[in-house]
Amino acid sequence: MFEKHRNSKQDHSRTQASQDSFTASSNPPATSGRAAVIGPGIQINGDITGDENLIVEGKVTGKIKLESHQVDIGQSGQVTADITAKVIKIAGTVRGDLHGTEKVVISRSGNVHGNIVAPRMTLEDGAIFKGSIDMDPREPANPVVAKPAVKKVVKKTEDLPKAASSEKPKQSAGYSLNGG
């Protein structure tokens, strides 16, 4: 009885190990070294989906969807596409929306025009970005509003003489045309 139980336990652990190994090989983590590469001389028009990481050094127009993997757009990469991936790293040029389920990184050579949705976002010094970033930290924000150490460098406007009094008065209705 005892032996049988022990064997059963061993069988179970062996099976579990084999399952883990299968899972690992069929669905490699985003950080694994395995990646498909679109070289600098390649141009793709269409959608890209798959089950491994992707490095783009060439041109892609369409959609890139690798939800549990990493997409790297290299310095020579030129992408006009919406990208969905676990981790997205941009060093090249992208026009399109980025959805990173884990994080999005735009490095110093990156140039992105589009909207970004990601729980974590890193913009390196020198990166160019135009668009919106949707952020939603898991923990509640706790802004530290510390008082500046030095106060003497400023002076309240109210204390100033009314230097601009010679300018024309406010025309409250003058420029709100077509504003909705």
Added chain:
Amino acid sequence: MNRVYSDTTGVLRPPVVPLMPHTQQTLLFPNLVKKIDLGRRLSVLEIGAALPETVEFFSRFKCRVHFAAMFTDPVLQLPSSEHSEAELAKHFSRAFDFPKGTHFDLCLFWDFLNYIDDKALQAFNIAIKPFCHKTTRAHAFTVRTLDTPFPNQLYGIEQAHMFKIRPGLMQQMPRFPKTQATLVNLLPCFDIDQGMLLPDGRLEVLMSASRAN
């Protein structure tokens, strides 16, 4: 230390801001941050470039930040004299490219309003107004007097009371400094709530959506 010095012409001028990244204290900006409602998604307009510290600062909030990158937009190169106010407003709207239904809680104008002339500012007012709501607040720099120098620089938010100042990426553009009174006249969708005179002669102002609108 704020020192006013005399150049070779004998004219008193404020010190030139060094072209190295540095920080600048702000007494007013914390007042904006304090009023952020942490329970709801914040919608922010950054009129300038996306800088790492600004992204990092807002990553603490549940928010959507629109980086308009207007300093590099061709709309700034348009000669106002050749376009009507309505045409300029259309150019601004196209440059904004904000999704329909966007309403900003917070607008960060920095010194942008001093890089567009009066006509363009009126057009800007028309273009920005649909994206404001009754509790929209804004931050900007103006000048006390028209000869106040405006250094070519970019602004990031390092902390609520501290801006990170970086040298501008582009060549210095033509400047059209705006006094507080001019801003009140030409940007009527906002009222100025508070102002602080800075050592270099600029004026930091907090604004809120005009009650008249």
